[in-house]
Amino acid sequence: MDALLELLKTNARLSVQELAVMLGQSEGEISRRLSQYESQGVIKGYAAIIDDSALDPDYVAALIELKVTPQSQSGFDEIARQIAEYEEVESVRLMSGGYDIIVSVTGKDIRTVSRFVAEKLAAIDAITSTATHFELKSYKKNGVMICDKETDERGIISP
Amino acid sequence: MSRDMSKLLNQTAVNMKPSGIRRFFDIAQQMDDVISLGVGEPDFKTPWKVRQTAIDTLQKGRTCYTANAGLKELRQEIAAYINKTIHTAYDPDREIVVTVGGSEAIDLAVRAIVSPGDEVLVVEPCFVCYAPIVEMCGGVPVSIETKVENEFRLTAEQLREHITERTKLLILPFPNNPTGAVMTREDLEPVAEVLRDTDIFVLSDEIYSELTYRGKHSSIVELPGMRERTVVVNGFSKSFAMTGWRLGFACAPRYIMEQMLKLHQYCIMSSPTTSQYAAITALRDCLPDTVKMKNEYNIRRRFVVDGFNKLGLTCFEPQGAFYVFPCIRSTGMTSEEFCERLVHTKRVAVVPGNAFGECGEGFVRVSYAYSVAHLREALKRIGEFLEELGESK
Numbered sequence: 001m002d003a004l005l006e007l008l009k010t011n012a013r014l015s016v017q018e019l020a021v022m023l024g025q026s027e028g029e030i031s032r033r034l035s036q037y038e039s040q041g042v043i044k045g046y047a048a049i050i051d052d053s054a055l056d057p058d059y060v061a062a063l064i065e066l067k068v069t070p071q072s073q074s075g076f077d078e079i080a081r082q083i084a085e086y087e088e089v090e091s092v093r094l095m096s097g098g099y100d101i102i103v104s105v106t107g108k109d110i111r112t113v114s115r116f117v118a119e120k121l122a123a124i125d126a127i128t129s130t131a132t133h134f135e136l137k138s139y140k141k142n143g144v145m146i147c148d149k150e151t152d153e154r155g156i157i158s159p
Numbered sequence: 160m161s162r163d164m165s166k167l168l169n170q171t172a173v174n175m176k177p178s179g180i181r182r183f184f185d186i187a188q189q190m191d192d193v194i195s196l197g198v199g200e201p202d203f204k205t206p207w208k209v210r211q212t213a214i215d216t217l218q219k220g221r222t223c224y225t226a227n228a229g230l231k232e233l234r235q236e237i238a239a240y241i242n243k244t245i246h247t248a249y250d251p252d253r254e255i256v257v258t259v260g261g262s263e264a265i266d267l268a269v270r271a272i273v274s275p276g277d278e279v280l281v282v283e284p285c286f287v288c289y290a291p292i293v294e295m296c297g298g299v300p301v302s303i304e305t306k307v308e309n310e311f312r313l314t315a316e317q318l319r320e321h322i323t324e325r326t327k328l329l330i331l332p333f334p335n336n337p338t339g340a341v342m343t344r345e346d347l348e349p350v351a352e353v354l355r356d357t358d359i360f361v362l363s364d365e366i367y368s369e370l371t372y373r374g375k376h377s378s379i380v381e382l383p384g385m386r387e388r389t390v391v392v393n394g395f396s397k398s399f400a401m402t403g404w405r406l407g408f409a410c411a412p413r414y415i416m417e418q419m420l421k422l423h424q425y426c427i428m429s430s431p432t433t434s435q436y437a438a439i440t441a442l443r444d445c446l447p448d449t450v451k452m453k454n455e456y457n458i459r460r461r462f463v464v465d466g467f468n469k470l471g472l473t474c475f476e477p478q479g480a481f482y483v484f485p486c487i488r489s490t491g492m493t494s495e496e497f498c499e500r501l502v503h504t505k506r507v508a509v510v511p512g513n514a515f516g517e518c519g520e521g522f523v524r525v526s527y528a529y530s531v532a533h534l535r536e537a538l539k540r541i542g543e544f545l546e547e548l549g550e551s552k
Binding site for chain 1: 178180183184187188193195197198199200202286287288336454458459461462465508510514531532
């Protein structure tokens with residue numbers, strides 16, 4: 001991956017000026033490349049990596065496998081878009097293998113997520129079955145370790 | 160009263176000064192929450208494949224001594240690696256030894272070459288071990304002080320000025336710790352030209368050879384007339400983030416290597432077996448990992464050089480290793496004063512330049528083997544330190 005994208009992936013707050021220094025390019029060049037990535041849809045946005053469970057211990061995340069009957073005109077697309085509209089849904093992906101669509105959902109507690117699956121997802125006609133997996137602990141997110149803070153085992157000074 | 164036998168100890172050892180780093184280490188060690196920029200080792204973990212190989216061989220119980228010179232397979236990999244990187248062929252059976260870190264390789268080379276009274280040219284600022292080892296051999300270390308205006312490279316004139324009829328060995332440490340200086344082929348050629356008319360040996364310490372940021376590393380051994388007088392030292396610590404594995408190597412013509420091997424055989428037997436197996440994997444499969452680490456260091460290097468220059472601590476752009484060497488003379492302090500006050504008031508540890516030789520006075524060594532977030536915080540604190548210093552003047 002382009003070094004510019006690598007840098008932004010783990011720290012979207014780096015300024016154009018800092019990126020220019022780090023990559024040995026001019027600020028103009030960096031701005032131009034960023035706009036290009038944005039207009040091409042490579043960069044979709046600049047977001048913080050948030051460990052929600054650190055904010056609220058009751059917070060839950062779940063992955064829900066869906067089996068879906070494809071529609072005659074749109075295949076899976078229309079159903080997937082419909083699911084993606086719900087604000088509880090973090091991501092929606094069409095998959096190969098034993099099920100068709102995987103949805104990641106977050107909620108303030110288990111009941112909220114369960115209700116969402118039972119009342120919203122299962123209610124969609126084309127969805128023939130759901131399997132909900134609750135996340136127990138998250139270790140890495142967006143390429144960043146979020147479990148324990150790693151300590152530097154090196155000494156303070158060495159030759 | 161118990162006998163005082165301390166006078167009977169080897170007086171060269173007794174008189175040896177502890178490393179200048181040590182003293183500052185003791186100061187920094189006593190403090191909490193120090194943000195360090197003082198470490199001379201990678202912050203990356205050893206590539207997983209290398210660790211996996213070590214685990215596998217341990218599970219299989221491959222834990223005996225190896226051949227004195229090291230596993231044949233490893234020596235063959237080293238020969239291939241050296242041939243590919245610095246275009247010099249060594250016989251894996253007679254011209255390569257696997258050592259306990261680059262440090263042992265340095266020790267072996269100096270002890271194999273230097274006799275009492277011999278002068279050894281030490282290009283400073285440099286890693287801390289050369290002069291003490293020379294002294295233990297009864298040799299006389301002679302400093303050659305490189306200069307910031309030459310980007311801390313050795314010049315042919317400087318070399319010529321320091322050669323006497325007693326000069327036996329030149330120690331050439333590039334890419335350099337602490338300055339980050341490198342010597343290109345064009346820089347090395349005039350140095351080699353001075354040496355060609357002499358009987359001076361060369362110890363080329365190339366432990367940072369994988370970490371060069373403008374073109375590939377060049378070794379003096381590649382130049383005509385140099386191979387027969389040169390010991391090349393390298394290792395796994397910096398290139399593969401394997402400091403704790405303690406594994407390095409030396410390549411030298413057979414007549415030198417025979418002596419080094421005897422010393423190695425009597426004091427070490429053979430280097431750690433697990434590390435040797437792991438190192439085979441490093442050379443075979445993990446060179447792409449070193450490139451990744453280098454690219455990451457390069458990002459930090461640009462960030463830190465820019466940061467110091469903006470703070471007004473001028474910093475030449477180092478092209479190797481993972482150190483920058485900013486000049487702190489504008490503060491009016493000595494290197495040690497600067498470091499001590501910085502660690503006391505802002506809890507940031509950098510190493511006084513004079514710990515690496517007198518000519519390092521007026522500079523500090525800053526390691527960028529840290530994350531960008533860590534470096535940013537440290538630079539911020541150094542900025543505050545300088546600001547408060549300016550206010551108090």
